[in-house]
Amino acid sequence: MTESRFRAVKAYKNQAFLGGQSARALRILSEYVEPESRFEELRIRDTIVVFGSARIPSREEAEKVLEEARTSGGDVARAESRLHMSRYYEDTRELCAKLTTWSKGLASTDRRFVICSGGGPGIMEAANRGASEARGENIGLNISLPFEQIDNPYITRRLAFEFHYFFMRKFWFSYLAKAFIIMPGGFGTLDEFMEVLTLVQTQKFSKNVAICLYGTEYWDKVLDMQPMVDFGTISAEDLNLFHRTNDVDDAFEFITTSLMKQVDSPGQETTTG
Numbered sequence: 655m656t657e658s659r660f661r662a663v664k665a666y667k668n669q670a671f672l673g674g675q676s677a678r679a680l681r682i683l684s685e686y687v688e689p690e691s692r693f694e695e696l697r698i699r700d701t702i703v704v705f706g707s708a709r710i711p712s713r714e715e716a717e718k719v720l721e722e723a724r725t726s727g728g729d730v731a732r733a734e735s736r737l738h739m740s741r742y743y744e745d746t747r748e749l750c751a752k753l754t755t756w757s758k759g760l761a762s763t764d765r766r767f768v769i770c771s772g773g774g775p776g777i778m779e780a781a782n783r784g785a786s787e788a789r790g791e792n793i794g795l796n797i798s799l800p801f802e803q804i805d806n807p808y809i810t811r812r813l814a815f816e817f818h819y820f821f822m823r824k825f826w827f828s829y830l831a832k833a834f835i836i837m838p839g840g841f842g843t844l845d846e847f848m849e850v851l852t853l854v855q856t857q858k859f860s861k862n863v864a865i866c867l868y869g870t871e872y873w874d875k876v877l878d879m880q881p882m883v884d885f886g887t888i889s890a891e892d893l894n895l896f897h898r899t900n901d902v903d904d905a906f907e908f909i910t911t912s913l914m915k916q917v918d919s920p921g922q923e924t925t926t927g
Contacts, residue, residue: 697765
């Protein structure tokens with residue numbers, strides 16, 4: 655038999671095909687199946703998701719930048735503002751450490767209420783860092799962007815993900831979540847918060863979720879929903895879909911009280927239908 659001069663490429667190894675338009679459905683499906691297989695393998699049952707700005711630094715970093723600004727004639731006012739905002743990094747870090755310690759103490763063979771963030775810097779880093787400092791597993795759901803966004807170093811390595819599709823990343827934020835913590839943030843944080851509120855308001859969650867809007871100094875200026883009630887575009891009761899706070903202990907009490915009602919509950923899917 656004459657030996658073939660070439661070997662045909664299997665379809666699932668054909669990078670030109672997999673990266674093309676025809677395989678888009680396969681790429682989307684892979685961003686569902688591959689994370690699902692890892693979550694099942696590592697017995698991740700449900701999560702506490704933390705949203706917030708990638709631009710909020712740690713107190714240590716903010717203090718260093720302020721000192722440099724003062725000695726080199728930099729923008730001191732901006733550096734002072736960043737130092738002020740760094741309290742939310744430190745509050746996120748403390749809250750996620752407390753929640754991780756609490757969840758590790760639950761009587762369960764699965765990993766319950768695991769801290770999950772968007773995997774990047776800022777508030778996302780603070781969430782993963784707090785969980786890591788409490789010696790807990792934690793999740794980072796990163797996204798490929800035109801500008802570089804590197805996974806923060808505190809994510810559990812086998813629970814670090816990078817998504818191409820925003821909607822698949824959002825799916826995994828919501829699918830396993832039993833609680834959401836919304837820290838100060840920009841357009842992305844607002845988008846995530848509003849999507850979660852919409853799912854709750856329209857009863858597309860087939861589970862109870864706790865939503866904590868953290869940072870009243872910030873959110874009271876950025877997001878005033880009372881006019882929507884006044885103009886009749888939402889109901890007054892819709893303002894009760896989330897809890898506002900500016901205190902780590904209060905947030906911890908609110909979230910754990912809600913989650914304790916679910917400790918013995920079977921796993922639930924995110925959406926109806």
